[in-house]
Amino acid sequence: MENIDLANIASQVRRDILRMVCEVSSGHPGGSLGCADFLIVLYFEQMKHNPAPFSMDAVNEDVFYLSNGHISPLFYSVLARSGYFPVSELGTFRKIGSRLQGHPSTDKKLPGIRMASGSLGQGLSVAIGTCETKKLNNDPSIVYTLHGDGELQEGQIWEAAMYAAANKIDNLIATIDYNGRQIDGDVEDVLSLGNLAQKWIAFGWEVLEMDGHNFEDLKVTLAKAKSITGNKKPIVIIMKTEMGQGVDYMMGTHKWHGSTPNSEQLENALGQLKETLGDY
Amino acid sequence: MKEIEILGNKDTRSGFGEGLHEVAKTNENVVGLCADLIGSLKMDAFKKDFPERFFQIGIAEANMIGIAAGMTVGGKIPYTGTFANFSTGRVYDQIRQSVAYSQKNVKICASHAGLTLGEDGATHQILEDIGLMKMLPNMTVIVPCDFNQTKQATMAIAEHEGPVYLRFGRPVMPIFVKDDAKFVIGKADTIFEGTDVTIIACGHLVWKSIEAAKILFEKGINAEVINMHTIKPLDVDAILKSVKKTGCVVTAEEHMRNGGLGDSVAQVLIQHFLAPQEYVAVNDKFGESGPPMELMTKYGIDTLNIVEAAEKAIARKNS
Numbered sequence: 342m343e344n345i346d347l348a349n350i351a352s353q354v355r356r357d358i359l360r361m362v363c364e365v366s367s368g369h370p371g372g373s374l375g376c377a378d379f380l381i382v383l384y385f386e387q388m389k390h391n392p393a394p395f396s397m398d399a400v401n402e403d404v405f406y407l408s409n410g411h412i413s414p415l416f417y418s419v420l421a422r423s424g425y426f427p428v429s430e431l432g433t434f435r436k437i438g439s440r441l442q443g444h445p446s447t448d449k450k451l452p453g454i455r456m457a458s459g460s461l462g463q464g465l466s467v468a469i470g471t472c473e474t475k476k477l478n479n480d481p482s483i484v485y486t487l488h489g490d491g492e493l494q495e496g497q498i499w500e501a502a503m504y505a506a507a508n509k510i511d512n513l514i515a516t517i518d519y520n521g522r523q524i525d526g527d528v529e530d531v532l533s534l535g536n537l538a539q540k541w542i543a544f545g546w547e548v549l550e551m552d553g554h555n556f557e558d559l560k561v562t563l564a565k566a567k568s569i570t571g572n573k574k575p576i577v578i579i580m581k582t583e584m585g586q587g588v589d590y591m592m593g594t595h596k597w598h599g600s601t602p603n604s605e606q607l608e609n610a611l612g613q614l615k616e617t618l619g620d621y
Numbered sequence: 622m623k624e625i626e627i628l629g630n631k632d633t634r635s636g637f638g639e640g641l642h643e644v645a646k647t648n649e650n651v652v653g654l655c656a657d658l659i660g661s662l663k664m665d666a667f668k669k670d671f672p673e674r675f676f677q678i679g680i681a682e683a684n685m686i687g688i689a690a691g692m693t694v695g696g697k698i699p700y701t702g703t704f705a706n707f708s709t710g711r712v713y714d715q716i717r718q719s720v721a722y723s724q725k726n727v728k729i730c731a732s733h734a735g736l737t738l739g740e741d742g743a744t745h746q747i748l749e750d751i752g753l754m755k756m757l758p759n760m761t762v763i764v765p766c767d768f769n770q771t772k773q774a775t776m777a778i779a780e781h782e783g784p785v786y787l788r789f790g791r792p793v794m795p796i797f798v799k800d801d802a803k804f805v806i807g808k809a810d811t812i813f814e815g816t817d818v819t820i821i822a823c824g825h826l827v828w829k830s831i832e833a834a835k836i837l838f839e840k841g842i843n844a845e846v847i848n849m850h851t852i853k854p855l856d857v858d859a860i861l862k863s864v865k866k867t868g869c870v871v872t873a874e875e876h877m878r879n880g881g882l883g884d885s886v887a888q889v890l891i892q893h894f895l896a897p898q899e900y901v902a903v904n905d906k907f908g909e910s911g912p913p914m915e916l917m918t919k920y921g922i923d924t925l926n927i928v929e930a931a932e933k934a935i936a937r938k939n940s
Contacts (some may be wrong), residue, residue, distance in 0.1 A: 455694050457718050457723045463687050466691065469684075470693075473691075473692055477697065479676070497687065499685065501688075503679070504684055505682070581886035
């Protein structure tokens, strides 16, 4: 896909995110906007997947787990825009009876979701489990995950990191949203991750880095990651992003992690993002 | 009084080990995960004969539950094995989100439950696990009574689609369930029929209840003994049918009074048929180190406690 086409999808997905969270005055726009370019490249370019009919077992399909479940608005928009469910359903986000729960869940049978997430730190273990099953089934597909950088403060992540390297889980590509911000402030101040790349290297992982807002870099790095699967090492990509990317007043601060714009601020934001595919 | 034949003496955890090995022969989707306790969980035979389907996770129970949940995507049926304490309390949030809420087909198999873990003491003697697990929507909770029943339950849960908590233990206890009995999830077994009091028990306390019923019989009391091996879903019909006949109940379990089998039975009685109930359970205390059977006595969950509770329940009924 051309970069311009990806950019058009990204603009629309960012509009979806903002309109979804504003309608219910809740949700997490900052990280959603920051990871939009990545998830769009993953779903529209990189992954081998069948939106319909959705298969929970994902035989011969790549699988993606969103471990930082709070950026669900992005996940829902990308799933809908990929054809997993009608785009109009985005308007039900966080409302009573919706399949689009505040954090992703499987119990409402929303196509595209294979595991609940929200309580942080669990997705890497889950992904490793699916990697093991794919190996047992001789299914050559890949399992992808996305994690927040703050999420890496959870101990379970490092249990999983140790297991994946020790057991040569080489059909796994984990990505870290390295935006440096969490609810209470900068990650550096809340609980520093130290030298993050060195930590993963020490745990036995192949480490790549990429710019989460450069489509060329996203495409090249994800392709490179895929090309080095099967080499008896798990792969992690440390992805530099800006929380709130695409909306000027949301960037450079942790303020918009979990708070939503008012109607005036929404208009301002939407003015910065072209409607390309039609609002839901 | 009906004679109960003792078929041998073994630990229930060995029933799990044999059941897992057996079910793996016929169901190729069964996989086993263990957190550094292969010997304690009796998973050696499974590991030896199905090495590609055995996963040593190390001392990382949260990771084990997550991996198990993820393995179901693609059709595997993971059995996780560790002590009951590390199978539940330590990983409650992982079970809640990745297994129960996500409706994953994971079988959480927990050994060394309760006081009969013995000398290791209270850090390892969980008495809250039935309560923790039964509160989770979508979770089935099974506490088999002896070696044979644990083996049968271990095999039966592979055929049940959905999360299961299977609780068993360490001590060698009499085997009295026939080796060809069919285990039906949610269907209680009546061991003795009686008219004066209903004793509803699970796990090791079923044998203690059999012993108690014999003592009661000698005192002229006919106790009905029900093996409530499935705590959830609870066999409400079996409870009501029996209590409507006997008019009073004793519940017996190797668990905290709060949140255990007794509380589940009490809910049924409150809603459908008021009758006196006495609890034989640990009352808001942590355990301690000691020989398993002596701990049962000290903490009031032994045969004579069931006898006393039955007499008290009958007295309340008649007052």
